[in-house]
Amino acid sequence: MTPPVVQEETTGCGIAAVANILGKTYSEMKAIANGLGIYADDTALWSDTQYVRTLLNNAGVTTSDDEIPFTLWDSLPDTALLAIKHHQENGKNFWHWVVFKRIDGKAMVLDSAAYLDSNIRTDFFEMEPKWFIEVTSIL
Structure with a gap:
C-alpha cells in the first residue's frame, strides 16, 4: 500500500480522500478537481457529497447512490x-472526509489531516462516523 495522501490545504479533505482511493497525489487530484470546477476552498466540498462523487465518477469509479x-x-x-x-x-x-479500507481483512482509516502523527488510523473508538458512501468499483 502506498502512503496515505495528506491534504495540502485546510479544506482539501475531499480532494485528498479521492486521491487516496484513486492512488493519485494531492497535486494530481487537485488539478483534476480544478479542471472540473471543484476547488478546496469551496465549503460545499465538505458539505455536499456531489463533489466527491463527481471526482470518483470522472475516474470511472462507482459509488452508492x-x-x-x-x-x-x-x-x-x-x-x-x-x-x-x-x-x-x-x-x-x-x-x-476520510477513507475506510479493509485490506486482507485488516481495517484502517486513511485520514488526510496534516496535524495527525499517523494518517493511517485504527483508533476507531475515537472517530464517530455519521454516514458513509460505499465505493463499489475501483479501476
Whole structure:
C-alpha cells in the first residue's frame, strides 16, 4: 500500500480522500478537481457529497447512490468514504472526509489531516462516523 495522501490545504479533505482511493497525489487530484470546477476552498466540498462523487465518477469509479447511516465498523464495505467530525454551522451540515479500507481483512482509516502523527488510523473508538458512501468499483 502506498502512503496515505495528506491534504495540502485546510479544506482539501475531499480532494485528498479521492486521491487516496484513486492512488493519485494531492497535486494530481487537485488539478483534476480544478479542471472540473471543484476547488478546496469551496465549503460545499465538505458539505455536499456531489463533489466527491463527481471526482470518483470522472475516474470511472462507482459509488452508492445514497449516504448510508453508519452503524458498525464491521458492517462497512471494503472501501468507503466516511463522514466524521460531523457538525452544523448556521443550520448547514459539515464534515471531514476520510477513507475506510479493509485490506486482507485488516481495517484502517486513511485520514488526510496534516496535524495527525499517523494518517493511517485504527483508533476507531475515537472517530464517530455519521454516514458513509460505499465505493463499489475501483479501476
